[in-house]
Amino acid sequence: MSKRSKSSNRWLERQKRDYFVRQAQDKGQVSRAHYKLVQLDERFKLLSPRSKVLELGAAPGGWTQFLESRLSKGMLIAVDPLPITAGLDTFVLEGRAGEESVDAQIESILAAERLDLVLSDMAPNISGVRAVDQARSMDLADITLTACRRWLRPRGAMALKAFQGEGLDAWVRALRDEFRKVTLTKPKASRPESREVFVVAQGYTAKQDIVGGTE
Numbered sequence: 635m636s637k638r639s640k641s642s643n644r645w646l647e648r649q650k651r652d653y654f655v656r657q658a659q660d661k662g663q664v665s666r667a668h669y670k671l672v673q674l675d676e677r678f679k680l681l682s683p684r685s686k687v688l689e690l691g692a693a694p695g696g697w698t699q700f701l702e703s704r705l706s707k708g709m710l711i712a713v714d715p716l717p718i719t720a721g722l723d724t725f726v727l728e729g730r731a732g733e734e735s736v737d738a739q740i741e742s743i744l745a746a747e748r749l750d751l752v753l754s755d756m757a758p759n760i761s762g763v764r765a766v767d768q769a770r771s772m773d774l775a776d777i778t779l780t781a782c783r784r785w786l787r788p789r790g791a792m793a794l795k796a797f798q799g800e801g802l803d804a805w806v807r808a809l810r811d812e813f814r815k816v817t818l819t820k821p822k823a824s825r826p827e828s829r830e831v832f833v834v835a836q837g838y839t840a841k842q843d844i845v846g847g848t849e
């Protein structure tokens with residue numbers, strides 16, 4: 635058997651100690667990430683049973699599982715190039731957010747309807763070069779915002795994962811033109827040592843609605 639590297643041993647040790655990993659295993663949840671959304675929802679009241687939600691970066695399906703449990707009368711569209719564990723009522727789109735074919739499928743599912751919430755837990759492939767990873771993370775934030783401009787209803791909400799670093803503060807400031815309330819937050823379930831933060835934007839003003847044109 636090949637020897638494990640020091641860093642993978644460290645990762646295994648951390649996984650064993652981690653409260654949220656153990657909770658996820660004990661309760662049969664798909665992933666630890668589940669708890670981040672639970673905590674965001676508790677604080678910001680993002681979901682109701684009738685919510686129509688677009689979930690970007692859904693694999694392996696931790697958030698999806700939680701969303702399905704909350705959306706008894708709503709709609710969920712989950713997008714990821716990787717396989718997602720999802721229930722039968724969820725629209726699973728295999729592909730990348732922002733790709734033409736994925737956008738076309740979202741259009742046809744929604745028809746004239748609009749979303750109440752756009753979520754993104756998308757993470758870029760990590761290169762290890764901080765500036766590159768930061769730029770990729772900001773690209774994913776832009777893709778999420780574009781989805782809001784296309785399909786989010788006025789007064790709807792968005793919550794997305796981003797990395798603390800170059801460009802984020804300016805991006806968040808600009809977001810305040812399009813949403814009435816914007817909060818940068820780090821749920822307890824997010825590892826303290828990671829640069830991951832969440833941007834929660836509520837009260838969409840639809841000023842730059844791509845479908846309806848600029849106000």
Ligand SMILES: C[S@@+](CC[C@H](N)C(=O)[O-])C[C@H]1O[C@@H](n2cnc3c(N)ncnc32)[C@H](O)[C@@H]1O
Nearest residue numbers: 667691693694695696697714730731755756757
């Ligand atoms: C941290 S994982 C998401 C975990 C998920 N929220 C859960 O609870 O199971 C990040 C995901 O983002 C996906 N991703 C990265 N870029 C993407 C893109 N452009 N479109 C859709 N998904 C993307 C990756 O494939 C990966 O599955």
